[in-house]
Structure formats: C-alpha cells, structure tokens
Amino acid sequence: MNRLWKEFSKGLWNELPPFKVVLGLCPVLAVTKTADNGFGMGLAVIFVLTLSNMLVSSVRKVIPAKVRIACFIVIAASLVVCVELLMQAFAYPLYQQLGIFVPLIVVNCIILGRAEAFASKNPITYAIADGLGMGIGFAMSLTVLGAIREIFGYGTLFGVQILGSWFKPFTFMVEAPGAFVCLGLGLAGMNALTNWQRRLKGLDAIEGPKHDCASCGMCNIK
Amino acid sequence: MKPIEPLLTVSAPPHAHCGHTIKQHMRDQLIALLPAAAAAMTVFGFDAVRVMALSCSVAVASEAACWKLRKCDPQVDDMHALIIGLLFAFLLPPSAPWWLVIVGGSASVVAGKMFFGGLGGYPLCPPLVGWAICRISWGAAMDTNATMLNSTLPAPLHELKNIGVPWLQNVDMSSLLLGQQLGGLGAVQILPILAGGLYLLARRTIRPTIPLAFLAGVYLTALIFRFVDPHAHAPALFHLLAGSVVLGAFFLATEGSTSPMGLISSIIYGLLGGAMVIIIRVYGIYPDGVPFAILLVNLFTPLFDRIRPKPFGGSRLGEPYVGGC
Numbered sequence: 001m002n003r004l005w006k007e008f009s010k011g012l013w014n015e016l017p018p019f020k021v022v023l024g025l026c027p028v029l030a031v032t033k034t035a036d037n038g039f040g041m042g043l044a045v046i047f048v049l050t051l052s053n054m055l056v057s058s059v060r061k062v063i064p065a066k067v068r069i070a071c072f073i074v075i076a077a078s079l080v081v082c083v084e085l086l087m088q089a090f091a092y093p094l095y096q097q098l099g100i101f102v103p104l105i106v107v108n109c110i111i112l113g114r115a116e117a118f119a120s121k122n123p124i125t126y127a128i129a130d131g132l133g134m135g136i137g138f139a140m141s142l143t144v145l146g147a148i149r150e151i152f153g154y155g156t157l158f159g160v161q162i163l164g165s166w167f168k169p170f171t172f173m174v175e176a177p178g179a180f181v182c183l184g185l186g187l188a189g190m191n192a193l194t195n196w197q198r199r200l201k202g203l204d205a206i207e208g209p210k211h212d213c214a215s216c217g218m219c220n221i222k
Numbered sequence: 223m224k225p226i227e228p229l230l231t232v233s234a235p236p237h238a239h240c241g242h243t244i245k246q247h248m249r250d251q252l253i254a255l256l257p258a259a260a261a262a263m264t265v266f267g268f269d270a271v272r273v274m275a276l277s278c279s280v281a282v283a284s285e286a287a288c289w290k291l292r293k294c295d296p297q298v299d300d301m302h303a304l305i306i307g308l309l310f311a312f313l314l315p316p317s318a319p320w321w322l323v324i325v326g327g328s329a330s331v332v333a334g335k336m337f338f339g340g341l342g343g344y345p346l347c348p349p350l351v352g353w354a355i356c357r358i359s360w361g362a363a364m365d366t367n368a369t370m371l372n373s374t375l376p377a378p379l380h381e382l383k384n385i386g387v388p389w390l391q392n393v394d395m396s397s398l399l400l401g402q403q404l405g406g407l408g409a410v411q412i413l414p415i416l417a418g419g420l421y422l423l424a425r426r427t428i429r430p431t432i433p434l435a436f437l438a439g440v441y442l443t444a445l446i447f448r449f450v451d452p453h454a455h456a457p458a459l460f461h462l463l464a465g466s467v468v469l470g471a472f473f474l475a476t477e478g479s480t481s482p483m484g485l486i487s488s489i490i491y492g493l494l495g496g497a498m499v500i501i502i503r504v505y506g507i508y509p510d511g512v513p514f515a516i517l518l519v520n521l522f523t524p525l526f527d528r529i530r531p532k533p534f535g536g537s538r539l540g541e542p543y544v545g546g547c
Binding site: 168169170171172173175177181 | 321325333355358359360363
C-alpha cells in the first residue's frame with residue numbers, strides 16, 4: 001500500500017509533468033487558452049494515460065523488446081480514438097475547441113514516456129497508480145496554466161467574468177507567445193519554490209545553467 | 223598576526239581598454255535622441271511629453287526593481303533603461319492611455335532585457351518587445367491613425383493600406399521628411415532622427431554598415447516592387463520617409479547585443495531587415511512593418527554571427543589549419 005501511494009503521489013508534485021518533468025509541452029502551450037480547455041484536455045490525458053499504462057503493463061512480457069515502441073504507440077492510438085469518439089458524442093463543444101490536439105495525444109511524450117520508463121517494467125497495480133497520478137498532475141497543471149492565461153487574457157475564469165469592466169483584456173496572454181512566457185514563468189516559479197524548500201531543509205540550492213563556453217561558441221576557431 | 227597582503231592584484235581581463243564606457247555610449251545615444259524628442263514636443267504638444275516622461279520613469283523604476291529582486295546593486299545609472307523607455311515612447315501614438323504606457327514600458331525592460339540577465343544578454347531589441355506585446359494585446363489603442371482622429375496630419379502608411387497608391391498623388395515627400403505625418407510620436411520626426419543618427423555615426427557610437435544596409439534594403443526592395451507594378455506599389459522614397467524606417471535603421475536595428483558584429487554579416491542583416499519591412503508593408507496586415515521586421519532579423523543574428531573573419535593561419539569555416547609544409 002505504501003509503495004502504491006508513492007507511485008501515485010509522485011506525479012502530483014515531485015515529478016509534476018509539465019513543470020518538474022518538462023514533457024508534453026505541445027498541449028500545454030496550445031490548448032491552455034482557457035481553464036475549461038485545459039481541464040478538458042487534462043481529463044482526456046488522465047483517461048488515455050491510465051489505460052495505456054494498464055495495457056502496456058499487462059502485455060509487457062509478451063512484447064518483444066525490439067518493437068516495443070510501435071506497440072506502445074498502437075495501444076495509445078487505440079485509446080485516443082476512443083477518447084475522440086467519446087468526446088464527439090458527449091462533449092462536442094469541447095471537442096471543437098481542442099481540435100487537432102485530441103488526436104495528437106498519441107504522440108504526447110508523457111504517454112510514451114510513462115509506458116517506456118515505468119509501465120513496461122512494473123506490475124499492473126503500480127502502473128495504474130503511476131498513470132493516474134501523472135494524469136492528475138498533468139490535468140492540474142493545465143488547468144492552473146489555463147486559469148492564469150484566461151484571467152489575464154479575457155478577465156474570466158471558467159467562462160465567468162471575474163474582473164470588472166475597468167479591465168482591458170491582455171490579449172497577449174492568450175496568444176501563442178503568451179503561452180511560452182507563462183510556461184517559462186511557471187518553470188521559474190517552480191524552481192524558485194524548490195530551492196526555497198531545499199534551503200529550509202538546510203540543503204544547497206540547485207544552480208541553473210551558467211553562461212559558459214557551451215552557450216556561446218564564438219571562440220570556437222581552432 | 224596581520225593578514226598577508228596580496229602582492230599582485232588579480233583581476234579579470236581585459237586589462238587595458240580604450241576608455242570608452244557604457245555610460246558614454248548611452249549618453250551619446252540620449253543626446254542623439256533629444257532633437258527628435260524636442261520635435262515631438264512641438265508637434266504633438268503636452269501629450270507627447272506625458273507619454274515620454276511616463277515611459278522613461280516606468281522603465282527606469284522597473285529595471286531598478288528587477289536589480290533589487292536579484293539582490294544586486296541597481297545598475298540603472300548606465301542610462302540604458304532610460305533609452306529603452308524613450309525609444310518605446312517614440313513608437314507609441316501621442317494619445318496612448320497611461321496604463322498602456324506603464325505596461326509597455328515595464329514589459330520592454332522586464333521581458334525584453336532583464337529576463338535575459340540585463341545589458342548585453344538579450345536577443346531582441348527591448349523597446350520592440352514591449353511594442354509587440356502592446357500591439358498584440360491592445361491593437362486599437364496602439365493604432366496611430368484611429369486614436370488621433372482630431373489631428374489634421376495624414377497617416378501615410380494607413381492611407382496606403384486602406385486607399386492604395388492613388389492617395390499618394392497629393393502627398394508631398396518633403397512634408398513627410400519634415401514630420402508632417404502620423405505615426406509613433408518620435409518615429410515620424412524624420413529630420414531630427416536623421417540628425418541624431420548622423421551624430422551617432424560621427425561619434426562612432428554606431429558603425430555605418432547596419433543603418434546604410436537597412437535603408438538600402440528598404441529602398442531596393444521597394445524599387446523592385448515598384449518596377450514590377452507601378453500602379454499597385456508606392457514609390458521607394460515614400461517607403462523610406464513614411465513611418466519609423468529611419469528610427470529603425472539608426473536606433474533600433476543597431477542595438478548592440480542584438481545585431482551581428484562582422485562587416486559582411488551586418489550588411490546581410492541590414493538588407494534582410496529592410497527587405498522584410500517592405501514585405502510586411504505590402505503583404506502584411508500591419509501598416510508599419512518596421513518593428514516586426516527588426517524583431518525578425520534580430521532572431522537571425524546568432525546565425526549571421528557564424529560568418530566569421532578568417533583567423534590567422536586558419537580557414538574561414540573554423541576548421542583547424544591542416545596545411546602541410
């Protein structure tokens with residue numbers, strides 16, 4: 001039980017998908033214009049990730065190592081088609097909003113990453129816990145990012161007006177460059193928080209990359 | 223026991239330099255910008271003063287706040303933030319609302335400069351970053367034509383976009399040169415900007431390659447379009463004098479860390495930037511293509527910097543010298 005909880009909870013904070021493990025950035029950047037969209041996308045990913053982890057883990061001993069990636073993709077693709085059809089049937093407006101990014105869940109790094117790094121090496125129960133935790137972490141991050149961008153970009157949250165009429169919508173935030181800036185600020189905030197926690201525990205802060213020769217190359221004349 | 227005094231001073235190179243300082247460089251830039259600021263004041267009156275003063279003070283204050291946040295001594299006395307603020311104000315319409323100036327001025331410094339570590343680290347010209355953020359967010363408030371309806375001056379680039387070439391029959395090139403047009407409040411003061419640019423060239427604060435190549439790029443590309451279809455495209459001289467081409471050539475494209483260093487690379491950089499201006503003006507939705515054109519070529523700078531001079535004894539491409547003897 002203890003290990004099950006550990007596998008589940010690591011996706012919620014310690015290995016939070018887009019912010020700690022910088023994976024699956026395509027939907028993070030593209031669909032987080034509003035909190036609604038982020039949440040919907042998150043739910044789709046939870047569904048696909050949990051089931052794909054379960055399936056991959058259950059067939060892990062049957063798949064030959066050489067063709068494993070192709071098998072993982074087929075499993076993920078089948079599940080994504082399920083999600084797509086379900087969305088068309090029950091949440092058509094959301095499907096129209098997310099558009100191409102629902103089929104693109106197939107090539108989301110998190111799905112393949114968890115299948116390869118975790119599900120293909122661990123028993124089913126742990127794989128499900130891992131997929132569920134990672135999926136929930138991903139959905140949380142997407143919703144928070146979407147909420148921030150929606151508040152600044154439209155002055156609304158989940159479609160409800162929360163800033164008054166004095167507010168001039170900061171459209172930059174809901175355009176593509178705003179997504180990159182928001183994600184960057186999110187990563188910076190996350191790193192600052194981690195370092196602050198480490199300092200409270202008396203550990204050394206993790207230093208970021210330095211401006212050194214590797215980032216320049218101007219003197220690379222031999 | 224008394225601590226041992228170091229016998230030799232240890233410091234980082236360079237150990238000898240020509241005496242130029244960042245402060246001098248910035249002071250020259252500021253002096254070069256002053257005539258245009260004064261001209262903007264006489265043409266647009268108190269509105270222009272309000273925008274320039276607010277933008278400069280916000281830029282300096284936000285840079286100081288960033289340095290405080292990094293727990294460093296504020297290095298705002300090098301006047302770079304002041305110049306960013308002034309250049310950003312030059313691109314705004316004189317009627318810009320106060321919140322727009324505050325958000326844009328601080329975004330120029332914070333997102334354009336301090337995110338990348340301060341002076342010398344940024345890849346994009348800071349005032350243009352602020353301008354682009356504001357232009358994307360509040361297009362209506364940044365529109366130099368629509369916000370200045372009570373002015374009698376024409377907005378040549380908007381008229382060109384909306385009406386087309388026939389409108390140009392009643393426009394006088396010399397009045398454009400004298401700043402009788404609507405645009406960014408300082409950017410349209412062509413003659414004072416030109417004087418400031420020549421001052422910078424005379425003081426050797428900037429090298430002539432980039433401004434000349436930029437102006438040549440604008441002129442030649444416009445000439446090509448004019449040659450292909452004289453009824454659909456404006457004359458080349460009009461493109462040089464309308465909007466913020468001159469400001470871009472002398473002050474924005476030459477920004478130190480965002481422009482390439484070598485001779486050949488800076489010529490290509492300027493030509494490409496100039497060509498991009500005309501391409502955006504002809505095909506794009508933005509009447510004045512200069513800011514976006516310069517942002518685009520700024521992104522090419524690391525690529526152009528790979529064109530290196532031939533090192534002594536080596537080859538141009540950086541391969542080690544393998545000549546035999």
